[in-house]
Amino acid sequence: MNPLNERFLNPLYRFKFFACVLFCVMAQISVGYGQYYKRFSSVEDALATQVKSSRRIKAMVLYGDNVTNLSPRISELKYLRDLIIKCKNLKTLPENFGELNLSFLRIKSDSLIALPKSISKIKNLSYLVLNVNSLTRLPKGIGKLQKLQRLEIRSNNLRVLPKSIGKLQKLDTLRLQAHGLRALPKSIGKLQNLKKLILRADALKKLPKSIGRLPNLEQLVLQANRLTTLPKNLSQLPKLKKMTLIVRSLHTLPKSIGNFPELEMLELEVNSLVALTPGIGQFKRLKYLKIVNGRFATLPQSIGDLQNLEMLFLLNVPLTTLPEGIGNLKKLRRLQILKSKLTTLPEAIGNLKNLRELLFRYRYKPSGESLRYREGGRNGQLATLPESIGKLQNLVLLNLSHNQLTQLPKSIGNLQNLEYMDLSYNRLITFPDSFSKLSRLGSLYSNHNQLTSLPKSIGALKGLMYLQLRYNQLKALPESFYKLDLMNLFIAHNKFSQEELKAIKERASPGATDF
Template sequence: MSRHGRAVAAPGRDLRAGFRHDRGDGGAVVPQGLLKAARKSGQLNLSGRELSEVPQMVWRINLDLPEEANQNHSFNASERWWEQTDLTKLIISNNKLQSLSDDLRLLPALTILDMHDNLLTSLPCAIGELENLQKLNVSHNKLNILPEELTKLRNLKGLFLQYNELTCIPEGFGQLHRLEDLDLSNNRLTAVPASFSSLSNLMRLNLASNQMKNLPAEITRIKKLKHLDCTSNYLETIPSELACMESLELLYLRRNKLRFLPEFPSCILLKELHVGENQIEMLGAEHLQHLQSIHVLDLRDNKLKSIPDEITLLQALERLDLTNNDISSLPHTLGNLPRLQFLALEGNPLRTIRRELLNKGTQEVLKYLRSKIKADTANQNDTPTETAMTLPSQSRVNTHAMMTLKLLDYSEKQTALIPEEVFDAVGSNAITSINFSKNHLNEIPKRNNLLASLPEEMEALTKLQTINLSFNRFKTFPSVLYRLRTLETILLSNNQVGSVDPVQLKQMDRLATLDLQNNDLLHIPPELGNCVSLRTLLLEGNPFRIPRAAILAKGTDAVLEYLRDRIPT
């Protein structure tokens, strides 16, 4: 007899029986070998097995005598079933489950429960007994109500309920004090509980694609909130207190009914503001003066008629989208924004910028605007003066050094800006060294287009947050960047990078934006999906086949989720 009182099988029983596909409850097929492996690893993946219900053997995996214990052979040290590991991770996604048994309480050690893409209309009350649960994914189901018992999961850090049919949220949600990531997008919510203000550790809240007409002011008391997405609702206004959320870094308000841009008196950390596809008519200095950390400003598809000169206050701005507004002219000073890499102007009745110039791209438009500043200055002084944008003569650029020494020398000019004509003079010469010494530069010129590697000494830049290496000649991801754990933004588009290391990227827990557009990536490693800190991942323009363009179009969260689902188990 076994320790559970079961008779040991008679001699001659088929020793392979424990590894066959045995049928559980409801005709479900679960390989015994998979269950055996799960007892060792504590992880069980039953994704995509056409399950209409979870077999009883799964719920009782740590209780019942395993099949292999009945075999008439001795176990080595690695096969001692009585030394099994409690199941901590269960994936039953991409099946046909319509309900779950209360027997899930028999897996109290679970820390991860993934049930996305099923047909669940409700969750059992017993889910509240999984007191060790840290991540619960029930996205892409048919939930129309949540049990109050869900609020007992006090160790929960990630809760994913997107793409369901929820109309309300239990008031007790405020008890989930350890919750860091909450996704309620693509439901039917008209409001969220005021108790959300008690979610003291919440950093990411996604309320996109619901039916909300307003946000409770209490939501602004979530002190650690960094990412708030309210895209595709019916918001006409937002609480003024929202502007005072000092931790907020990414704010998505696209596709609503806003008529005014909120004023941000103290959001010194706000890096991305997306208010496209609203009804905003006016942009004033009061809306811009405190957005000095902003990297991305999306104002597309509104009713703006002008852009104020105060746009130059946004010294950190990298992307400005003004597509489809009513703008007839731009302030010339826009050309002086030092970090601006992307400027979208299509769909505006611009009178001063020709379409063929717009078609040449951002840098040509900015160059044109800077030239107009020069013209304005010359007109004011009645006498033309040489500026940093004056076309350099051949004597100012050492062409001999470029051809023989592969050196671009523009030193001792006492200038604060390297003219673009200096880079144009490079032509087809292969440059390996640059000398810009003894000038007044306050940043690395953006248009070098020459870098193929970074010095290891950069590891000493222990406070670096943003690096822009776009339009260069990198063939590999610079290894030194992996060691700069303070980096929040890496722009590496338009290079020749062939691969990235997802394991090292995951360790960069502050990395929020990674731009790898227009490189030579033939393969996107599924493990990249584990980089949960990423809020913006840009992969378009690479030759890989998977993920498909339709997945990329759904945005960063969808891409990461897709990649995570493809991680081998």
């Protein structure tokens, strides 16, 4: 739990004034007190009023767009432990700021350029968050904060980190979003207790070798789009469990990348990556693998050696084939392949007995972009499915939209646990009769196909509640269709006559219908 949240269990005293608002939580509350509001004309007046009871103030939130500086009298709040400052135009902090006895400090400002040197004197500070976009440097004395456990910095103007950062021996989390940062000090390798390193710095071109000497690191997130190589000794992080690499200029991964004995999650967004090293099969504990924007057309056979893999995501990777070894992933539960060049799936796909979700479509929604399904939108090249797909007995969700499918294998009716199916934007003319065996199917989407008829036995789909068949070539519906107890039916833009539409309106279940 956030340290501040823990302390906010006591009644909250709010002090509003013109420049900013102070929220104070009292450590000792007299019976009969309640919430009350009081206005102040300035920060100085507010502090002067409260200083007499300063021993009671333990947590304070200060905010206001008109605040440009803080009164030096803030240092008189000797019992203050948690302080949050949200003042967009704050330019300076008083030099005696270091006389506070804080354990938690969060500052958010667009105008603060530097921190006072005295901040290094806050001996009990354990949590420091700086969302200060104009910050250009940190005080050299920051290494004196020997009790600091978490350091988060967000500043696009920060260029370098002081060498003294390596002296923060209790630091377990370091989060840096500093896209102007050009280098990391070698001393970062001295953070022996660091467990999480999250670094987003697009100007960074090289990592120090010392980054491979963090014996307790468990999570590494690295976003550095100008980085072209990774240190070879990166694989010497013995406790690493989660790794995310967003490095768009990287062409190859180190051969030793498979040497992380504890790795459970791996995310790679590497636009220039031309091949996936066979060493990836050495991740014996890997459960989650996500690859985005690669340039390779095949996966190594060794991918089938990932015996503990549960989730595999291949997004915007121009794959032309999948290795048969993919069928060895016995624990795989989710498989997503979006925007590939595959025309079929291997027969071995049917060996994935524990697979619950299969998404295979061309349309891909990159982060931050909207996804709209439009008629005529570009589709993938998947044209056929293997009969073995019917062996996926635990499959619950199947999405094959935006492809080139003209027919489905009869075995698809064997998917006894299937609940959701999306076949939109293909070239399907009809469904196989075996469709009627999908007893648990609740949602079926087949918009923008070339359907001319539905199976006569479609009425056997007793669990079907949502059905979309827009933009097809349907002229009539089979008699059994009217046995369906639908909540939603969408059949607009077909070839129904007016008489047929009238009959559908009269006989179909009274759910919402789009004609």
